[in-house]
Amino acid sequence: MATKNKKKKVTVIDNPNEQEVLSSSEYSYIGMVWSRFKRHKLATIGLVLLVFMALFAILAPVFELITGYPVGHSSLAVKMSPFSTPGVVAKITHPDFGNPEKPMGKVDFWFEITPDNNPEKTGFASVKESTFKNPDYRGFYDFNMKAYGNTNVLLTNDQVVEKPDGSAEIVKGGYSEFFIERARNKRIVVYNQVVTYSPTFESVDSRTIEVQNGYKGPREVDIGEAPMNVFGTDGLGHDVLVRLSYGARMTLMIAFVVVILETLMGIFLGALAGFYGGFIDALIMRILELMMTVPTLPIYMVLSRFMGGGSAIGIIIILAAFGWTGVARMTRGMFLSLRNQEFTEAARAIGASPMRIMFKHLLPNSLAPIIVGITFSIGGVILTESTLSFLGLGVNKILTPTWGGMLDEANKYILDQPWPAVFSGFLIFLTVLAVNFIGDGLRDALDPRLKV
Amino acid sequence: MTSTEVILDIKNLKTYFYTSDGVVAAVDDVSFQLHKGETLGIVGESGCGKSQTMLSVMRLIQEPPGKIVSGEIYFHDENLLKVPLLKMRSLRGAAISMIFQEPMTSLNPVYQVGDQIAESLTLHQGLRGWDWGYRLVSWGLFWKWVFTGFPRETKKRLSRLKVETPAWQRSVELIRLVGIPDPEKRVFNFPHEMSGGMRQRVMIAMAMACNPEILIADEATTALDVTIQAQILELMKDLKRRFGMATVLVTHNLAVVAEMADNILVMYAGKIVEYGTASQIFRQPMHPYTWGLLHSIPRVDQPKTDQKLPTIEGMVPNPYNLPVGCKFHPRCFKATSVCKEQEPPLEKTADGRQIRCWHRITEGGN
Numbered sequence: 001m002a003t004k005n006k007k008k009k010v011t012v013i014d015n016p017n018e019q020e021v022l023s024s025s026e027y028s029y030i031g032m033v034w035s036r037f038k039r040h041k042l043a044t045i046g047l048v049l050l051v052f053m054a055l056f057a058i059l060a061p062v063f064e065l066i067t068g069y070p071v072g073h074s075s076l077a078v079k080m081s082p083f084s085t086p087g088v089v090a091k092i093t094h095p096d097f098g099n100p101e102k103p104m105g106k107v108d109f110w111f112e113i114t115p116d117n118n119p120e121k122t123g124f125a126s127v128k129e130s131t132f133k134n135p136d137y138r139g140f141y142d143f144n145m146k147a148y149g150n151t152n153v154l155l156t157n158d159q160v161v162e163k164p165d166g167s168a169e170i171v172k173g174g175y176s177e178f179f180i181e182r183a184r185n186k187r188i189v190v191y192n193q194v195v196t197y198s199p200t201f202e203s204v205d206s207r208t209i210e211v212q213n214g215y216k217g218p219r220e221v222d223i224g225e226a227p228m229n230v231f232g233t234d235g236l237g238h239d240v241l242v243r244l245s246y247g248a249r250m251t252l253m254i255a256f257v258v259v260i261l262e263t264l265m266g267i268f269l270g271a272l273a274g275f276y277g278g279f280i281d282a283l284i285m286r287i288l289e290l291m292m293t294v295p296t297l298p299i300y301m302v303l304s305r306f307m308g309g310g311s312a313i314g315i316i317i318i319l320a321a322f323g324w325t326g327v328a329r330m331t332r333g334m335f336l337s338l339r340n341q342e343f344t345e346a347a348r349a350i351g352a353s354p355m356r357i358m359f360k361h362l363l364p365n366s367l368a369p370i371i372v373g374i375t376f377s378i379g380g381v382i383l384t385e386s387t388l389s390f391l392g393l394g395v396n397k398i399l400t401p402t403w404g405g406m407l408d409e410a411n412k413y414i415l416d417q418p419w420p421a422v423f424s425g426f427l428i429f430l431t432v433l434a435v436n437f438i439g440d441g442l443r444d445a446l447d448p449r450l451k452v
Numbered sequence: 453m454t455s456t457e458v459i460l461d462i463k464n465l466k467t468y469f470y471t472s473d474g475v476v477a478a479v480d481d482v483s484f485q486l487h488k489g490e491t492l493g494i495v496g497e498s499g500c501g502k503s504q505t506m507l508s509v510m511r512l513i514q515e516p517p518g519k520i521v522s523g524e525i526y527f528h529d530e531n532l533l534k535v536p537l538l539k540m541r542s543l544r545g546a547a548i549s550m551i552f553q554e555p556m557t558s559l560n561p562v563y564q565v566g567d568q569i570a571e572s573l574t575l576h577q578g579l580r581g582w583d584w585g586y587r588l589v590s591w592g593l594f595w596k597w598v599f600t601g602f603p604r605e606t607k608k609r610l611s612r613l614k615v616e617t618p619a620w621q622r623s624v625e626l627i628r629l630v631g632i633p634d635p636e637k638r639v640f641n642f643p644h645e646m647s648g649g650m651r652q653r654v655m656i657a658m659a660m661a662c663n664p665e666i667l668i669a670d671e672a673t674t675a676l677d678v679t680i681q682a683q684i685l686e687l688m689k690d691l692k693r694r695f696g697m698a699t700v701l702v703t704h705n706l707a708v709v710a711e712m713a714d715n716i717l718v719m720y721a722g723k724i725v726e727y728g729t730a731s732q733i734f735r736q737p738m739h740p741y742t743w744g745l746l747h748s749i750p751r752v753d754q755p756k757t758d759q760k761l762p763t764i765e766g767m768v769p770n771p772y773n774l775p776v777g778c779k780f781h782p783r784c785f786k787a788t789s790v791c792k793e794q795e796p797p798l799e800k801t802a803d804g805r806q807i808r809c810w811h812r813i814t815e816g817g818n
Contacts, residue, residue, distance in 0.1 A: 030594060278516060342557040348512055349552070350545030350572040350658065364562040 036445035043441020049434035053427075057248035064246075067230075067239045232419050240406075240420050244427060247401040252431070254316055254395070254402070255381045261320035263374045266327025271358045273328070274335025281332070288325050296322050297387075304393040312395050315388065319381055330373050334366030368446035375439035379432040386428050403428045458526075459698050460486035460509065460666060465523035467501075467508045470516070474772040478504040478518070480722035486666065491692065491699045493713030493730070495706060495745070497768050501722040502702045503553075506668045510550055511540050527666075546576040549659040553671040555652040559643035565654045566639030569626055570619035572661045581619030589613065615639065626657040631687055649680035653687070660691060667692075668700045673708060685711055706749060710734055718742050721769055721779040724798060728805035738805065738812045740784045778810065786811040 037043055231240035273284040303318045338344060339362065347361045382403075388394040389404030390411075403424045410421035467479035479501045486492055494502040507513050508520050511532060525532040527548065532540065544550075549572075552558040559568060570581035614620060620639065627635035630653040643651055652672065659667055669688065673681040685708060692699055701712055709716055709730065716733045718726040718741065726739040737743040744764035766783035769775055775782055781791035790810050798808045 342552050342554045343560040345512065346550075346552055346558045346655070346658075347560070347571075348544070349510060349550040350661075351541045351543070351575055352571070353541060361560050365560070 033442075033445045037441050040441035040444055042437040043445075046434035046437030046441065049430060050438065053248055053252060053431055053434070056245050057252055060242065060245035060249055063239075063242045067242055231423055232417070240423055243401045243406055243420075244403070244423055247403045247406055247424065248427065250312065250395055250400050250402045251382060251385060251404070251428075254312060254319070254385050255378050257316050258319040258323060258381045258385075259374050259378050261316065262323040262377070263327050263370070265320065266324035267331050267363065267370065269324065270328035270331025271335055271363065274332035275339055275354065275358050275362065277336075277339075284328070285332070288328055291322055291325050294322075300384075300388055301391065301393055304388065312400065315385065315394055319384060323377065323381065326377060327370060327373060330370055331363075331366060334369060335362055338362045338365055371446060372439055372443040375435060375442055379435040379439075382428060382432055382435070457488040458485050459488045459528065461524075461526040462486075462505075462509070463524040463526070465505065465508055465525060466521040467504050467513055467518060468521050469518045476771040477722045477774075478771075479508060482523075482719075482722075482724055484717055484724065484727060486698050486700065488665075488698055489692075489696045491701065491712050491714045493701045493703065493709035493716045494719060495704065495709055495716060496719035497704060499768055499771065500719045502719050503670050504722075505719070506550070506670060506700060506702055509666075509668070510544055510548060512544075512550075542576065545572045545659075545664070546662040547664055548666045548668065549662070549664040550668040550670060551652075551655050551659045551672040554675055555648050555655055556675065558655055559651055561643055564640050564642055565627070565646070566615070566620050566623045569623040569639075569654065569658050569661055570617075572658060573619040573622055576662045579619035579622060580617050586614045586617075622661070623657075626661055627654070629660070629691075630654070630657045631683075648676055649683065652676060652680070652684055656684070656687065656691070660695075663695060664697055666698045666700065668702065670702045671704070672701075674703065674705065681708070688712070706745060718745070721771070721774055723779065723808065724806065725780065725808045726806065728803075732803065732805055736813075738801075738807050738814075739809045740786050740811070740813060741780050743813055744783075744785075778808075786813075 037047075231244065269284050269288075273281040299322070300318055304314060306314075335358070344357060344361060347357045352361070385394060385402065386404030386407065389402045390408045392408060394405055395402050406424035407421055407428075410417065410419075410424065414421050462485070463483050465479055465482045466477065469476040469478055482501070482505055484492075494505065496502045504513065504518075509525055509532065511520075513520060520533060523533065527543070532543070535543075559565065563571075567581070570579070573579045574581040615624065615636065623639050624635045627638055632638050632650055632653050638646075638650075643654075646654065652675075655672070667688075672688075673684050676684060688699065689712065691697075699712075701709060703709060713730045716726075716728060716730050717724060718733070718739065720741050726733065726737070726742045728738075733742060734746065737746050741764070744762065747762045748764060750761055764783055765785075769779060769782070775792075777793050778784070778787070778791040778796055781787040784791065788811065794810075796808050796810045798806050800806050
């Protein structure tokens with residue numbers, strides 16, 4: 001089919017009499033742009049890369065299913081197989097762990113109760129404080145993972161049992177199942193007791209207890225029949241491939257939604273400013289200048305604390321609220337030059353309303369540079385989002401990985417485990433590059449001065 | 453040809469432009485009437501306010517710099533300067549339409565000409581100009597084209613889908629009316645695929661779409677070469693004969709006016725200096741300015757002389773700093789001290805002409 005297409009094109013161009021037919025009847029404007037775009041090699045590569053990224057993101061649940069490694073769950077689940085010996089599951093990597101000459105001091109203790117739609121069973125408990133009802137499951141999760149992420153993990157098969165009065169008690173060796181992720185949806189009251197050793201975090205709060213019986217020295221590592229990790233696992237024991245593809249979902253979703261929002265907003269405000277001029281223009285441009293002069297990173301940092309702390313919607317709103325300026329300026333510039341064109345006057349003369357003139361006559365004429373601009377801004381948004389995630393201000397990276405967040409996680413173990421950082425960084429690089437290539441190609445393809 | 457029914461009555465129209473350099477009286481106290489079926493030619497040098505007068509009628513003066521300061525424009529019994537904007541919008545293009553100066557730039561480059569003609573029909577007559585089937589199929593075909601290449605037959609079938617909507621049917625009709633060959637194919641052309649004359653014809657078709665009562669041609673033929681100009685004028689004459697609309701020709705081309713106009717309005721520096729029927733003005737110009745305009749054209753019907761072609765000396769006055777008295781006096785060969793001091797009033801003569809001059813050129817004498 002492709003060769004047929006090429007052949008047809010060649011014959012048409014060779015015959016000058018058909019030139020006119022070629023341009024209107026056979027090829028629409030979009031068609032011409034597409035044929036020019038296809039000739040831009042790098043842009044085509046960029047488009048293929050982007051399609052690949054999209055597929056990679058779409059296939060995330062498939063990767064999760066194949067590897068058996070859940071994306072946002074505890075590494076306990078990851079490090080275990082159903083067949084591993086109870087109590088001997090975690091990989092112990094810290095060199096000091098179990099060294100009798102270096103006492104461990106305080107050790108975190110946590111366990112998890114499934115959120116099985118029963119509010120009574122949701123939350124966490126500590127031995128000293130008895131049961132602690134925590135309605136914000138994610139907050140609890142965050143806290144634990146923070147301490148947990150920096151520590152080595154030891155699992156015992158001790159069971160924590162809630163008492164009717166609300167306190168909890170450890171029942172030694174009562175439970176020997178480790179189906180954490182697989183049992184997630186079942187009614188399991190308590191999974192396991194996990195003892196974490198936290199050499200780096202000093203801010204271990206009242207939930208810290210001293211290990212009484214939990215630690216018996218370093219043990220053998222038994223990975224059991226855990227599935228293969230193509231890209232390895234990260235510091236929390238997540239499969240990097242699964243995390244990357246879920247990260248692609250989140251990162252690309254944020255990037256595209258932000259760009260769509262900021263484009264809509266920018267086009268609307270820029271169109272108003274450029275078309276009406278005068279006071280409206282002055283007002284919008286002053287707001288825009290304010291947005292541009294304010295240092296955005298500190299604002300992002302402050303706002304992301306307010307906007308639900310780690311929800312994707314918050315990040316999208318923040319990025320879109322500050323990102324519309326570029327599109328708005330471009331649109332305004334185009335409208336300023338187009339509103340004095342004769343065809344605008346002609347549209348007025350046939351009785352078109354201002355909105356119709358703006359969005360039906362002027363906008364299609366100014367779309368070319370805007371499309372190029374927003375293509376480039378996709379790359380910018382991905383980078384900004386990654387920066388925010390790297391600073392720990394982005395989307396909650398444990399539950400919903402993003403590439404920037406993965407970089408942040410990986411940064412903690414970068415000397416021991418460089419690969420998560422390498423892979424996520426490479427994907428960011430590749431996507432931004434692809435998007436910029438596409439922008440280049442579009443710029444050339446949409447340029448009306450270039451002939452077909 | 454000219455009936456007595458007054459269709460457009462402009463009274464004391466003043467349109468000023470307030471710029472940072474000062475106030476420009478682009479249109480200063482202009483009054484005239486347009487009758488049904490009449491062709492009025494407005495003549496004058498560049499910047500004399502002829503376009504601004506007609507833009508004021510359409511209320512298309514760009515504000516903030518411009519402002520219609522005072523005056524009344526009666527279209528039938530309605531003062532156009534008082535009607536709400538929405539009503540004005542419904543009149544533009546439907547009852548009063550305008551053809552612009554530049555055929556090259558007056559069409560929107562991103563739409564097919566059929567779309568642009570159909571637009572005013574959809575706006576004013578509520579004809580359907582789009583088709584869901586067309587939209588869906590074209591979108592599907594686009595992707596098919598992206599992946600496989602575009603089959604010609606399908607695109608043709610697609611075009612038929614679009615052209616079957618009422619507004620497009622009428623577009624085809626209009627394009628045929630203005631004499632573009634092969635209208636069924638030409639409706640799908642983009643403006644850049646047409647020649648200047650064709651685009652001007654499309655502009656006329658757009659203006660004619662809703663059978664307006666007044667057609668304003670703002671230097672509609674200026675940018676065209678002479679043969680095309682003749683064709684367009686012939687077309688406009690023909691259309692006028694058929695539909696009986698009043699036409700206003702704004703131009704600085706006296707030949708066009710001589711060919712087309714029933715009445716002629718000569719403007720200078722925002723004011724009417726002479727008004728009369730075409731034969732009156734061409735046979736016997738009474739204002740020195742009109743005289744100068746007419747005599748600065750080489751004539752083929754007069755014997756060859758060695759004398760230089762007469763010109764109007766000097767330049768158009770600076771609009772920010774108009775001369776006191778008669779605005780034309782620095783360039784006028786008949787100027788006296790009266791002209792420098794007092795502005796002449798617009799006077800009516802017995803045979804219905806209007807003149808603004810202290811020293812009219814009378815029969816025979818210069």
